[in-house]
Amino acid sequence: MISYGKHRFPGKLFVVEGTDGSGKSTQMALLYQWLKAEGYPVFFSEWNSSPLVKDTTRRAKKRHLFTPATFSLLHATDFADRTERDIIPPLKAGAIVLADRYIYTAFARDVARGCNRDWVRQVYSFAVKPTLAFFFRAPLDVAIDRIVSGRPLLKYYEAGLDLGWSDDPEESFTIFQGKILEEYDRMVSEFGLTVIDASRSIERQQREMRALITQHLKKRRSRSN
Protein backbone atom coordinates (compact mmCIF):
# COMPACT_ATOMS: atom_id res chain seq x y z
CA MET A 1 0.00 0.00 0.00
CA ILE A 2 1.43 3.31 -1.05
CA SER A 3 0.93 6.21 1.31
CA TYR A 4 -0.06 9.82 0.86
CA GLY A 5 2.75 11.74 -0.79
CA LYS A 6 4.51 8.63 -2.03
CA HIS A 7 2.53 7.87 -5.15
CA ARG A 8 4.33 8.66 -8.40
CA PHE A 9 1.90 8.99 -11.25
CA PRO A 10 2.16 10.73 -14.60
CA GLY A 11 -1.35 12.18 -14.21
CA LYS A 12 -2.37 15.24 -12.21
CA LEU A 13 -4.91 15.49 -9.41
CA PHE A 14 -6.60 18.81 -8.68
CA VAL A 15 -9.11 19.15 -5.87
CA VAL A 16 -11.31 21.90 -4.51
CA GLU A 17 -12.27 22.28 -0.88
CA GLY A 18 -14.37 24.61 1.18
CA THR A 19 -17.80 24.94 2.69
CA ASP A 20 -21.01 24.86 0.72
CA GLY A 21 -21.70 28.20 -0.85
CA SER A 22 -18.02 29.02 -1.23
CA GLY A 23 -18.18 28.75 -5.02
CA LYS A 24 -15.81 25.82 -5.32
CA SER A 25 -18.16 23.69 -7.39
CA THR A 26 -18.70 26.47 -9.90
CA GLN A 27 -14.96 26.85 -10.31
CA MET A 28 -14.48 23.12 -10.67
CA ALA A 29 -17.09 22.94 -13.42
CA LEU A 30 -15.37 25.77 -15.30
CA LEU A 31 -12.01 24.09 -14.91
CA TYR A 32 -13.39 20.87 -16.28
CA GLN A 33 -14.74 22.57 -19.40
CA TRP A 34 -11.54 24.49 -19.93
CA LEU A 35 -9.29 21.45 -19.63
CA LYS A 36 -11.44 19.44 -21.99
CA ALA A 37 -11.44 22.27 -24.49
CA GLU A 38 -7.67 22.35 -24.23
CA GLY A 39 -7.58 18.72 -25.28
CA TYR A 40 -6.65 17.03 -22.00
CA PRO A 41 -8.20 13.75 -20.89
CA VAL A 42 -10.09 14.81 -17.76
CA PHE A 43 -12.04 12.79 -15.23
CA PHE A 44 -14.26 14.01 -12.47
CA SER A 45 -14.68 12.15 -9.21
CA GLU A 46 -17.59 13.11 -7.02
CA TRP A 47 -17.82 12.93 -3.23
CA ASN A 48 -19.87 10.03 -1.83
CA SER A 49 -20.28 8.42 -5.19
CA SER A 50 -19.18 4.82 -4.76
CA PRO A 51 -21.87 2.49 -6.06
CA LEU A 52 -20.76 -0.10 -3.52
CA VAL A 53 -21.21 2.13 -0.53
CA LYS A 54 -23.66 4.92 -1.18
CA ASP A 55 -26.80 2.91 -0.46
CA THR A 56 -25.42 1.97 2.93
CA THR A 57 -24.61 5.62 3.59
CA ARG A 58 -28.05 6.77 2.57
CA ARG A 59 -29.76 4.15 4.76
CA ALA A 60 -27.61 4.98 7.73
CA LYS A 61 -28.30 8.69 7.42
CA LYS A 62 -32.00 8.08 7.17
CA ARG A 63 -32.12 5.74 10.14
CA HIS A 64 -29.65 7.71 12.26
CA LEU A 65 -27.26 4.81 12.64
CA PHE A 66 -23.97 6.72 12.72
CA THR A 67 -21.56 7.61 15.46
CA PRO A 68 -18.69 10.00 14.70
CA ALA A 69 -16.34 7.03 14.20
CA THR A 70 -18.58 4.99 11.93
CA PHE A 71 -19.60 8.09 9.97
CA SER A 72 -15.95 8.70 9.33
CA LEU A 73 -15.16 5.09 8.44
CA LEU A 74 -18.05 4.58 6.06
CA HIS A 75 -17.18 7.74 4.16
CA ALA A 76 -13.58 6.57 4.08
CA THR A 77 -14.84 3.29 2.60
CA ASP A 78 -16.61 5.20 -0.17
CA PHE A 79 -13.50 7.25 -0.73
CA ALA A 80 -11.30 4.15 -0.90
CA ASP A 81 -13.48 2.69 -3.62
CA ARG A 82 -13.26 5.93 -5.58
CA THR A 83 -9.51 6.02 -5.08
CA GLU A 84 -9.03 2.46 -6.30
CA ARG A 85 -11.39 2.73 -9.24
CA ASP A 86 -11.82 6.33 -10.34
CA ILE A 87 -8.74 8.16 -9.20
CA ILE A 88 -5.67 5.95 -9.40
CA PRO A 89 -6.24 4.30 -12.79
CA PRO A 90 -6.62 7.55 -14.78
CA LEU A 91 -3.68 9.07 -12.91
CA LYS A 92 -1.54 6.09 -13.81
CA ALA A 93 -2.62 6.54 -17.40
CA GLY A 94 -1.47 10.17 -17.32
CA ALA A 95 -4.88 11.81 -17.25
CA ILE A 96 -6.13 14.70 -15.13
CA VAL A 97 -8.51 13.92 -12.29
CA LEU A 98 -10.65 16.58 -10.67
CA ALA A 99 -12.39 16.12 -7.34
CA ASP A 100 -14.95 18.33 -5.66
CA ARG A 101 -14.12 17.79 -2.01
CA TYR A 102 -11.32 15.50 -0.93
CA ILE A 103 -9.82 14.05 2.24
CA TYR A 104 -9.65 17.49 3.82
CA THR A 105 -13.45 17.59 3.91
CA ALA A 106 -13.33 14.41 5.95
CA PHE A 107 -10.60 15.77 8.20
CA ALA A 108 -12.46 19.01 8.87
CA ARG A 109 -15.83 17.47 9.38
CA ASP A 110 -14.88 14.33 11.31
CA VAL A 111 -12.62 16.20 13.69
CA ALA A 112 -15.32 18.82 14.20
CA ARG A 113 -17.54 15.88 15.09
CA GLY A 114 -15.10 14.68 17.72
CA CYS A 115 -12.88 12.12 16.04
CA ASN A 116 -9.23 11.99 16.97
CA ARG A 117 -7.29 14.18 14.56
CA ASP A 118 -4.41 11.75 14.04
CA TRP A 119 -6.70 8.77 13.69
CA VAL A 120 -8.61 10.29 10.79
CA ARG A 121 -5.36 11.07 9.01
CA GLN A 122 -4.16 7.54 9.51
CA VAL A 123 -7.37 6.09 8.13
CA TYR A 124 -6.96 8.16 4.95
CA SER A 125 -3.24 7.62 4.61
CA PHE A 126 -3.78 5.58 1.44
CA ALA A 127 -5.07 8.66 -0.40
CA VAL A 128 -3.20 10.15 -3.31
CA LYS A 129 -1.77 13.55 -2.48
CA PRO A 130 -3.19 16.13 -4.88
CA THR A 131 -0.99 18.02 -7.29
CA LEU A 132 -2.86 21.09 -6.10
CA ALA A 133 -5.58 21.42 -3.47
CA PHE A 134 -7.57 24.64 -3.58
CA PHE A 135 -9.28 25.86 -0.45
CA PHE A 136 -12.03 28.37 -1.10
CA ARG A 137 -11.95 30.52 1.93
CA ALA A 138 -15.26 32.22 2.61
CA PRO A 139 -16.43 33.75 5.86
CA LEU A 140 -18.76 31.84 8.18
CA ASP A 141 -21.81 33.78 7.13
CA VAL A 142 -21.49 32.41 3.62
CA ALA A 143 -21.47 28.87 4.95
CA ILE A 144 -24.55 29.43 7.03
CA ASP A 145 -26.27 31.50 4.39
CA ARG A 146 -28.32 28.50 3.37
CA ILE A 147 -30.26 28.83 6.60
CA VAL A 148 -31.71 32.16 5.60
CA SER A 149 -31.85 31.67 1.87
CA GLY A 150 -34.61 29.11 1.89
CA ARG A 151 -32.60 26.24 0.54
CA PRO A 152 -33.67 22.69 1.49
CA LEU A 153 -34.09 21.94 5.17
CA LEU A 154 -31.04 20.94 7.09
CA LYS A 155 -30.70 17.22 7.60
CA TYR A 156 -29.83 15.49 10.85
CA TYR A 157 -26.14 14.75 10.37
CA GLU A 158 -25.57 17.78 8.19
CA ALA A 159 -26.60 19.97 11.09
CA GLY A 160 -24.57 17.92 13.55
CA LEU A 161 -27.70 17.16 15.54
CA ASP A 162 -26.31 13.87 16.80
CA LEU A 163 -23.59 15.75 18.66
CA GLY A 164 -25.73 17.50 21.22
CA TRP A 165 -24.59 21.07 20.64
CA SER A 166 -28.12 22.30 20.26
CA ASP A 167 -31.57 20.93 19.61
CA ASP A 168 -32.19 23.68 17.13
CA PRO A 169 -30.92 22.57 13.70
CA GLU A 170 -29.90 26.04 12.63
CA GLU A 171 -27.98 26.77 15.75
CA SER A 172 -26.36 23.36 15.61
CA PHE A 173 -25.42 23.86 11.97
CA THR A 174 -23.86 27.22 12.73
CA ILE A 175 -21.74 25.76 15.49
CA PHE A 176 -20.76 22.86 13.25
CA GLN A 177 -19.72 25.07 10.35
CA GLY A 178 -17.69 27.25 12.70
CA LYS A 179 -15.73 24.25 13.90
CA ILE A 180 -15.25 23.02 10.34
CA LEU A 181 -13.83 26.37 9.30
CA GLU A 182 -11.40 26.29 12.19
CA GLU A 183 -10.14 22.92 11.06
CA TYR A 184 -9.79 24.08 7.45
CA ASP A 185 -7.73 27.05 8.58
CA ARG A 186 -5.36 24.80 10.47
CA MET A 187 -4.99 22.55 7.46
CA VAL A 188 -3.87 25.31 5.11
CA SER A 189 -0.37 25.16 6.53
CA GLU A 190 -0.53 21.50 7.54
CA PHE A 191 -1.20 20.34 3.99
CA GLY A 192 -0.08 23.29 1.92
CA LEU A 193 -3.55 24.09 0.62
CA THR A 194 -3.74 26.85 -1.96
CA VAL A 195 -6.11 29.47 -0.62
CA ILE A 196 -8.52 31.10 -3.05
CA ASP A 197 -10.30 34.22 -1.89
CA ALA A 198 -13.92 33.27 -2.45
CA SER A 199 -15.08 36.86 -2.25
CA ARG A 200 -13.47 37.75 -5.54
CA SER A 201 -15.33 37.58 -8.83
CA ILE A 202 -15.86 34.23 -10.46
CA GLU A 203 -13.74 35.25 -13.43
CA ARG A 204 -10.87 36.40 -11.24
CA GLN A 205 -10.85 33.18 -9.24
CA GLN A 206 -10.91 31.09 -12.42
CA ARG A 207 -8.00 33.03 -13.90
CA GLU A 208 -6.00 32.50 -10.76
CA MET A 209 -6.69 28.78 -10.76
CA ARG A 210 -5.86 28.35 -14.42
CA ALA A 211 -2.59 30.14 -13.99
CA LEU A 212 -1.60 27.87 -11.14
CA ILE A 213 -2.77 24.70 -12.86
CA THR A 214 -1.05 25.50 -16.14
CA GLN A 215 2.30 25.34 -14.42
CA HIS A 216 1.69 21.67 -13.80
CA LEU A 217 0.49 20.68 -17.23
CA LYS A 218 2.32 19.56 -20.31
CA LYS A 219 1.43 21.49 -23.40
CA ARG A 220 -1.32 20.12 -25.58
CA ARG A 221 -2.50 21.14 -29.01
CA SER A 222 -5.71 23.01 -28.38
CA ARG A 223 -8.76 21.80 -30.29
CA SER A 224 -9.91 25.33 -30.83
CA ASN A 225 -6.87 26.09 -33.01
Place this chain on the structure above:
Amino acid sequence: MPNTEEEEYSGKLIVIEGTDGVGRSTHIALLRTWLESRGHAVLDTGMTRSILAGRGIKEAKTGHTLGRLTMQLFYATDFIDRLENEMLPALRSGFVVLTDRYIYSAMARAEVRGIDSAWIRSIYGMALVPDAVFYLRIQTPQQLVERVLSSGRGFDYWESGMDLHLGEDLYDSFVEYQTRMLKVFDRMSTEYQFHVLNASRSVRSVASDLRRSVTKLIDEPPSSQVDKTSLGYAASERTSSPANTATTLATSEDSKKAIL
Protein backbone atom coordinates in the same frame (compact mmCIF):
# COMPACT_ATOMS: atom_id res chain seq x y z
CA MET B 1 -14.80 8.54 19.81
CA PRO B 2 -15.34 6.25 22.77
CA ASN B 3 -12.74 6.83 25.39
CA THR B 4 -11.99 3.18 25.72
CA GLU B 5 -8.79 3.58 27.66
CA GLU B 6 -10.36 4.78 30.82
CA GLU B 7 -13.53 2.80 31.16
CA GLU B 8 -14.29 -0.02 33.53
CA TYR B 9 -15.47 -3.17 31.82
CA SER B 10 -16.75 -5.89 34.08
CA GLY B 11 -17.44 -8.33 31.27
CA LYS B 12 -15.02 -10.56 29.39
CA LEU B 13 -14.07 -10.20 25.76
CA ILE B 14 -13.32 -13.55 24.19
CA VAL B 15 -12.25 -13.89 20.60
CA ILE B 16 -12.38 -17.00 18.45
CA GLU B 17 -10.07 -16.73 15.49
CA GLY B 18 -9.26 -19.04 12.63
CA THR B 19 -9.60 -19.32 8.90
CA ASP B 20 -12.70 -20.15 6.92
CA GLY B 21 -14.36 -23.46 7.62
CA VAL B 22 -12.45 -24.22 10.78
CA GLY B 23 -15.49 -24.38 13.05
CA ARG B 24 -15.67 -21.02 14.74
CA SER B 25 -19.40 -20.61 14.65
CA THR B 26 -19.94 -24.18 15.84
CA HIS B 27 -17.80 -23.61 18.86
CA ILE B 28 -19.21 -20.22 19.64
CA ALA B 29 -22.71 -21.68 19.64
CA LEU B 30 -21.59 -24.46 21.98
CA LEU B 31 -19.79 -22.07 24.27
CA ARG B 32 -22.74 -19.78 24.38
CA THR B 33 -25.14 -22.50 25.41
CA TRP B 34 -22.76 -23.73 28.04
CA LEU B 35 -22.06 -20.26 29.47
CA GLU B 36 -25.71 -19.39 29.62
CA SER B 37 -26.48 -22.63 31.40
CA ARG B 38 -24.02 -21.51 34.05
CA GLY B 39 -25.77 -18.20 34.47
CA HIS B 40 -23.57 -15.92 32.39
CA ALA B 41 -25.09 -13.36 30.08
CA VAL B 42 -23.59 -13.73 26.64
CA LEU B 43 -23.40 -11.56 23.57
CA ASP B 44 -22.13 -13.14 20.43
CA THR B 45 -21.07 -11.07 17.50
CA GLY B 46 -19.16 -11.52 14.27
CA MET B 47 -18.16 -9.98 11.00
CA THR B 48 -20.76 -8.43 8.76
CA ARG B 49 -23.40 -8.57 11.45
CA SER B 50 -23.60 -4.85 12.06
CA ILE B 51 -26.83 -3.09 11.32
CA LEU B 52 -24.91 -0.28 9.74
CA ALA B 53 -22.72 -2.12 7.26
CA GLY B 54 -23.58 -5.81 7.22
CA ARG B 55 -25.94 -5.71 4.31
CA GLY B 56 -23.76 -3.34 2.33
CA ILE B 57 -20.75 -5.61 2.70
CA LYS B 58 -22.66 -8.65 1.53
CA GLU B 59 -24.01 -6.75 -1.45
CA ALA B 60 -20.60 -5.32 -2.26
CA LYS B 61 -19.11 -8.79 -2.24
CA THR B 62 -21.55 -10.26 -4.73
CA GLY B 63 -20.24 -8.22 -7.62
CA HIS B 64 -16.58 -9.15 -7.13
CA THR B 65 -15.50 -5.58 -7.74
CA LEU B 66 -14.61 -4.83 -4.17
CA GLY B 67 -11.10 -3.40 -4.04
CA ARG B 68 -8.70 -4.39 -1.29
CA LEU B 69 -8.66 -1.04 0.49
CA THR B 70 -12.41 -0.62 0.22
CA MET B 71 -12.96 -4.08 1.64
CA GLN B 72 -10.81 -3.32 4.65
CA LEU B 73 -12.59 -0.10 5.42
CA PHE B 74 -16.03 -1.59 4.95
CA TYR B 75 -15.15 -4.32 7.43
CA ALA B 76 -13.69 -1.74 9.79
CA THR B 77 -16.93 0.24 9.66
CA ASP B 78 -18.86 -2.93 10.45
CA PHE B 79 -16.54 -3.73 13.34
CA ILE B 80 -16.57 -0.29 14.94
CA ASP B 81 -20.36 -0.18 14.67
CA ARG B 82 -20.58 -3.45 16.57
CA LEU B 83 -17.92 -2.37 19.02
CA GLU B 84 -19.63 0.87 19.93
CA ASN B 85 -23.23 -0.28 19.82
CA GLU B 86 -23.03 -3.86 21.03
CA MET B 87 -19.73 -4.96 22.46
CA LEU B 88 -18.83 -2.08 24.73
CA PRO B 89 -22.30 -1.75 26.27
CA ALA B 90 -22.36 -5.51 26.86
CA LEU B 91 -18.92 -5.48 28.47
CA ARG B 92 -19.92 -2.61 30.70
CA SER B 93 -22.92 -4.63 31.82
CA GLY B 94 -20.82 -7.64 32.73
CA PHE B 95 -21.62 -9.81 29.74
CA VAL B 96 -19.30 -12.36 28.27
CA VAL B 97 -18.79 -11.24 24.70
CA LEU B 98 -17.94 -14.02 22.28
CA THR B 99 -16.67 -12.64 19.05
CA ASP B 100 -16.25 -14.56 15.84
CA ARG B 101 -13.02 -13.11 14.43
CA TYR B 102 -11.45 -9.86 15.52
CA ILE B 103 -8.91 -7.40 14.22
CA TYR B 104 -6.48 -10.28 13.62
CA SER B 105 -8.46 -11.65 10.69
CA ALA B 106 -8.55 -8.15 9.22
CA MET B 107 -4.79 -7.87 9.60
CA ALA B 108 -4.21 -11.29 8.05
CA ARG B 109 -6.41 -10.56 5.06
CA ALA B 110 -4.72 -7.21 4.63
CA GLU B 111 -1.25 -8.64 4.80
CA VAL B 112 -1.97 -11.35 2.27
CA ARG B 113 -3.20 -8.57 -0.02
CA GLY B 114 -0.08 -6.53 0.35
CA ILE B 115 -1.61 -3.95 2.62
CA ASP B 116 0.40 -2.52 5.45
CA SER B 117 -0.82 -4.10 8.69
CA ALA B 118 0.34 -1.01 10.56
CA TRP B 119 -2.39 0.83 8.73
CA ILE B 120 -4.95 -1.73 9.85
CA ARG B 121 -3.78 -1.45 13.44
CA SER B 122 -4.14 2.30 13.33
CA ILE B 123 -7.69 2.07 11.98
CA TYR B 124 -8.66 -0.30 14.77
CA GLY B 125 -6.81 1.75 17.36
CA MET B 126 -9.82 2.04 19.62
CA ALA B 127 -10.50 -1.70 19.77
CA LEU B 128 -10.03 -3.29 23.18
CA VAL B 129 -7.40 -5.88 23.89
CA PRO B 130 -9.37 -9.11 24.31
CA ASP B 131 -9.25 -11.10 27.52
CA ALA B 132 -8.39 -14.13 25.45
CA VAL B 133 -7.95 -15.05 21.82
CA PHE B 134 -8.53 -18.68 20.96
CA TYR B 135 -7.08 -19.61 17.63
CA LEU B 136 -8.61 -22.71 16.08
CA ARG B 137 -5.66 -23.97 14.16
CA ILE B 138 -5.69 -26.36 11.33
CA GLN B 139 -2.44 -27.72 9.95
CA THR B 140 -2.96 -27.67 6.24
CA PRO B 141 -5.31 -26.23 3.67
CA GLN B 142 -6.19 -29.77 2.63
CA GLN B 143 -8.06 -30.21 5.88
CA LEU B 144 -9.98 -27.05 5.12
CA VAL B 145 -10.77 -28.38 1.68
CA GLU B 146 -12.24 -31.49 3.26
CA ARG B 147 -14.48 -29.37 5.39
CA VAL B 148 -15.59 -27.25 2.48
CA LEU B 149 -16.54 -30.43 0.65
CA SER B 150 -18.25 -32.13 3.53
CA SER B 151 -20.27 -29.10 4.45
CA GLY B 152 -21.58 -28.87 0.93
CA ARG B 153 -20.76 -25.18 0.93
CA GLY B 154 -18.50 -25.17 -2.08
CA PHE B 155 -15.68 -22.78 -2.80
CA ASP B 156 -16.52 -19.16 -2.25
CA TYR B 157 -14.84 -16.46 -4.32
CA TRP B 158 -13.59 -14.46 -1.37
CA GLU B 159 -12.62 -17.42 0.82
CA SER B 160 -10.56 -18.59 -2.13
CA GLY B 161 -8.85 -15.23 -2.39
CA MET B 162 -9.87 -15.04 -6.04
CA ASP B 163 -9.47 -11.27 -6.06
CA LEU B 164 -5.75 -12.02 -5.85
CA HIS B 165 -5.78 -14.29 -8.88
CA LEU B 166 -3.75 -16.93 -7.13
CA GLY B 167 -4.85 -19.73 -9.38
CA GLU B 168 -6.79 -20.55 -12.47
CA ASP B 169 -9.81 -21.75 -10.57
CA LEU B 170 -11.40 -21.52 -7.15
CA TYR B 171 -9.76 -24.70 -5.92
CA ASP B 172 -6.18 -23.77 -6.78
CA SER B 173 -6.75 -20.28 -5.49
CA PHE B 174 -8.30 -21.57 -2.26
CA VAL B 175 -5.36 -23.79 -1.49
CA GLU B 176 -2.80 -21.08 -2.15
CA TYR B 177 -4.73 -18.37 -0.36
CA GLN B 178 -5.42 -20.45 2.72
CA THR B 179 -1.80 -21.58 2.83
CA ARG B 180 -0.73 -17.97 3.02
CA MET B 181 -3.38 -17.12 5.58
CA LEU B 182 -2.29 -20.02 7.78
CA LYS B 183 1.29 -18.77 7.73
CA VAL B 184 0.24 -15.29 8.73
CA PHE B 185 -1.95 -16.62 11.53
CA ASP B 186 0.86 -18.76 12.86
CA ARG B 187 3.05 -15.72 13.11
CA MET B 188 0.34 -13.69 14.77
CA SER B 189 -0.24 -16.46 17.29
CA THR B 190 3.11 -15.73 18.78
CA GLU B 191 2.97 -11.98 18.33
CA TYR B 192 -0.41 -11.61 19.97
CA GLN B 193 -0.26 -14.55 22.33
CA PHE B 194 -3.18 -16.57 21.06
CA HIS B 195 -4.31 -19.67 22.87
CA VAL B 196 -3.75 -22.11 20.05
CA LEU B 197 -6.11 -25.06 19.81
CA ASN B 198 -5.60 -27.95 17.45
CA ALA B 199 -8.80 -27.80 15.46
CA SER B 200 -8.07 -30.97 13.54
CA ARG B 201 -9.52 -32.96 16.42
CA SER B 202 -13.15 -33.77 17.06
CA VAL B 203 -15.60 -31.02 17.83
CA ARG B 204 -15.97 -32.55 21.27
CA SER B 205 -12.26 -32.32 22.11
CA VAL B 206 -11.96 -28.79 20.95
CA ALA B 207 -15.14 -27.77 22.75
CA SER B 208 -13.92 -29.33 25.95
CA ASP B 209 -10.63 -27.45 25.75
CA LEU B 210 -12.45 -24.23 25.13
CA ARG B 211 -14.74 -24.75 28.08
CA ARG B 212 -11.81 -25.43 30.35
CA SER B 213 -9.92 -22.33 29.27
CA VAL B 214 -12.96 -20.10 29.36
CA THR B 215 -13.84 -21.29 32.87
CA LYS B 216 -10.42 -20.33 34.10
CA LEU B 217 -10.75 -16.95 32.49
CA ILE B 218 -14.19 -16.18 33.79
CA ASP B 219 -13.55 -17.42 37.27
CA GLU B 220 -10.51 -15.21 37.61
CA PRO B 221 -11.01 -12.57 40.28
CA PRO B 222 -11.73 -9.19 38.67
CA SER B 223 -8.14 -8.22 38.07
CA SER B 224 -6.74 -4.83 37.32
CA GLN B 225 -8.59 -3.24 34.47
CA VAL B 226 -5.27 -1.94 33.26
CA ASP B 227 -4.95 -4.82 30.79
CA LYS B 228 -8.05 -3.98 28.85
CA THR B 229 -6.78 -0.89 27.16
CA SER B 230 -7.32 0.00 23.58
CA LEU B 231 -5.59 -1.98 20.92
CA GLY B 232 -3.82 1.10 19.66
CA TYR B 233 -1.18 -0.05 22.09
CA ALA B 234 -0.74 3.57 22.97
CA ALA B 235 -1.51 2.80 26.57
CA SER B 236 -1.00 -0.94 26.51
CA GLU B 237 0.54 -2.56 29.52
CA ARG B 238 1.34 -5.82 27.79
CA THR B 239 4.36 -7.14 29.58
CA SER B 240 5.74 -9.51 27.04
CA SER B 241 4.62 -7.95 23.81
CA PRO B 242 7.01 -8.32 20.95
CA ALA B 243 8.65 -5.26 19.50
CA ASN B 244 6.78 -4.89 16.29
CA THR B 245 3.30 -4.33 17.66
CA ALA B 246 4.38 -0.82 18.38
CA THR B 247 2.28 1.16 15.97
CA THR B 248 0.40 3.46 18.20
CA LEU B 249 -2.57 5.64 17.69
CA ALA B 250 -0.22 8.46 17.01
CA THR B 251 -0.26 11.59 19.00
CA SER B 252 3.37 12.51 18.75
CA GLU B 253 4.72 14.73 16.03
CA ASP B 254 7.09 12.08 14.73
CA SER B 255 4.36 9.56 14.11
CA LYS B 256 2.31 12.21 12.45
CA LYS B 257 5.06 12.83 9.94
CA ALA B 258 5.26 9.15 9.22
CA ILE B 259 1.63 8.96 8.26
CA LEU B 260 1.35 11.79 5.80
